[in-house]
Amino acid sequence: MIDRLEPGRKYQLSAWVRQSATGCVTLATYGFDQNDPERSVSASMTEADQWVQLKVAVTPARCLVGVDPWVVVSLEHDGKALAFWSNVTVTVFTSR
Numbered sequence: 001m002i003d004r005l006e007p008g009r010k011y012q013l014s015a016w017v018r019q020s021a022t023g024c025v026t027l028a029t030y031g032f033d034q035n036d037p038e039r040s041v042s043a044s045m046t047e048a049d050q051w052v053q054l055k056v057a058v059t060p061a062r063c064l065v066g067v068d069p070w071v072v073v074s075l076e077h078d079g080k081a082l083a084f085w086s087n088v089t090v091t092v093f094t095s096r
Contacts, residue, residue: 001070005068005070007062007069010058010093011057011071011091012057013055013071013073014054016054017052017084018049018050020049021049021082022047023048023079023080024044025045026043026044026076027054028056029058031070032071033060033069034062034069036061
């Protein structure tokens with residue numbers, strides 16, 4: 001979980017992902033929009049035995065005064081292979 005995000009500012013989350021066999025691995029984000037708690041953004045890959053960089057962009061929204069938004073970052077897979085992630089980063093876009 002990444003907290004204390006600035007509402008209305010765009011962030012890019014990225015991670016290098018690898019899986020041991022062909023399947024589907026997803027980098028998913030949740031919880032960044034307090035107005036729509038079920039909203040998510042994700043990126044997926046199906047390649048096996050190679051590192052692939054997955055990226056998603058989120059713009060947090062706040063509806064509760066005094067409560068800064070957060071984002072939960074999750075690595076999910078279909079159970080067909082082992083999945084790994086490395087170098088998870090958060091980048092703030094300079095323009096709004």
